Amino acid sequence: MASMRDIKRRKGSVQSTQQITKAMKLVSTVKLQKAKQKAEQTTNYFDAMYNTVQNMLAKAKNIQHPYLQPSDSTKKLVIMITSNKGLAGGYNSNVIKLITQGDFNKNDVKIMAVGRKGKEAMARYGYEIYRDCCEIIDGPTYEDARALAKEALELFAKGEVGELYLAYTHFKNTVSHIPTLVKLLPVEADANREVTEESNIPMNFEPKEEEALQLIIPTYITSLIYGGMMESVASENGARMQAMDSATSNAEEIIDKLTLQYNRARQGAITQELTEIIAGAQAIS
Amino acid sequence: MAEGRNFDLEIITPDRVFYQGQASMIEFNTTEGEIGVYKDHIPLTVIIKPGVLTITSEEDKKLAALHSGFATIMQDKVTILAEVIEWGDEIDEERAEAARQRAEERLRTNQASVDMARAEAALLRAVARIKTIKK
Numbered sequence: 001m002a003s004m005r006d007i008k009r010r011k012g013s014v015q016s017t018q019q020i021t022k023a024m025k026l027v028s029t030v031k032l033q034k035a036k037q038k039a040e041q042t043t044n045y046f047d048a049m050y051n052t053v054q055n056m057l058a059k060a061k062n063i064q065h066p067y068l069q070p071s072d073s074t075k076k077l078v079i080m081i082t083s084n085k086g087l088a089g090g091y092n093s094n095v096i097k098l099i100t101q102g103d104f105n106k107n108d109v110k111i112m113a114v115g116r117k118g119k120e121a122m123a124r125y126g127y128e129i130y131r132d133c134c135e136i137i138d139g140p141t142y143e144d145a146r147a148l149a150k151e152a153l154e155l156f157a158k159g160e161v162g163e164l165y166l167a168y169t170h171f172k173n174t175v176s177h178i179p180t181l182v183k184l185l186p187v188e189a190d191a192n193r194e195v196t197e198e199s200n201i202p203m204n205f206e207p208k209e210e211e212a213l214q215l216i217i218p219t220y221i222t223s224l225i226y227g228g229m230m231e232s233v234a235s236e237n238g239a240r241m242q243a244m245d246s247a248t249s250n251a252e253e254i255i256d257k258l259t260l261q262y263n264r265a266r267q268g269a270i271t272q273e274l275t276e277i278i279a280g281a282q283a284i285s
Numbered sequence: 286m287a288e289g290r291n292f293d294l295e296i297i298t299p300d301r302v303f304y305q306g307q308a309s310m311i312e313f314n315t316t317e318g319e320i321g322v323y324k325d326h327i328p329l330t331v332i333i334k335p336g337v338l339t340i341t342s343e344e345d346k347k348l349a350a351l352h353s354g355f356a357t358i359m360q361d362k363v364t365i366l367a368e369v370i371e372w373g374d375e376i377d378e379e380r381a382e383a384a385r386q387r388a389e390e391r392l393r394t395n396q397a398s399v400d401m402a403r404a405e406a407a408l409l410r411a412v413a414r415i416k417t418i419k420k
């Protein structure tokens with residue numbers, strides 16, 4: 001059995017770890033509240049944008065536009081949103097798994113890494129990191145999303161990549177975050193979409209559909225990326241809050257166990273001392 | 286009577302719902318020129334160019350500088366998806382004026398090093414901001 005001093009030292013160390021995890025949990029709870037609110041506000045814009053584009057595609061089935069056509073290049077660009085910091089449970093590794101375990105050919109994939117954890121892991125697996133914009137995720141703005149979308153669209157227009165994907169974590173609610181992979185380019189009409197009354201009204205376009213698409217698609221991609229970043233930030237903090245919560249309760253458990261062990265050891269020591277004294281006294285008399 | 290002339294107007298930006306309410310008429314600038322929209326407009330999707338957005342309702346008239354995005358016009362509802370939009374009182378006049386001068390300066394020099402399209406867009410934005418305040 002470990003000595004009293006060893007147990008006491010171990011208990012102290014677990015306790016100070018618990019204080020840290022507790023503090024981290026509180027911090028991410030606050031951050032989660034903020035990020036959640038932001039992500040929810042983005043949803044309005046994103047939904048309206050999605051509906052408009054889908055309505056457009058549904059009505060104009062025979063629009064010919066480079067953004068809608070599959071291109072010859074087999075290269076795929078993946079915008080991968082992870083976090084810069086760890087200690088968030090499975091948050092980062094779930095996004096990484098989407099790509100490493102998905103049906104991607106390693107040599108065809110270029111990664112645009114938003115978030116250091118994702119970048120490091122993908123570099124380790126031997127993927128090509130096309131661009132590293134990790135600092136963005138610390139405080140994503142719409143401008144950041146626009147810059148990313150612009151760069152990706154240029155690559156697509158030049159034919160250097162044939163497909164564009166976005167890997168992020170969908171923030172379903174505080175406890176449920178779903179790693180998601182969406183195809184951004186070529187833009188595809190959602191086949192499962194219900195035909196609503198609204199989507200059936202014949203819509204006019206000014207300028208013409210093709211030109212309008214040319215202008216709307218970049219905005220659409222930008223909004224998807226922005227929405228993805230916002231949801232990812234919310235998910236990151238949610239995941240960290242959960243991870244730190246369970247770390248705190250695990251620490252509590254260990255502390256309880258150690259306290260019990262410590263008390264037993266203490267009792268054992270006292271008993272032993274008493275036995276020794278009595279034995280000594282008997283020996284004298 | 287008045288009831289019949291209003292339509293729903295919703296202006297959404299990536300960060301917030303900018304405006305939600307009733308309007309009897311709105312005017313704004315598109316790639317095809319300035320347009321005014323009343324109720325029962327034909328369904329139309331337009332791309333926005335920097336300009337002043339005027340929202341006219343029963344009680345008052347609101348002005349905002351609308352810079353980019355697009356608008357979906359339905360018979361009884363208009364949705365503007367704005368990338369950048371601001372109310373008149375959110376605009377810093379001095380900054381807008383400075384931006385206008387800078388952009389004009391750039392356009393005047395007409396050098397190859399200057400991104401003309403960007404300078405032009407900057408000028409349009411600055412002018413829209415100033416107009417919004419002055420009106």
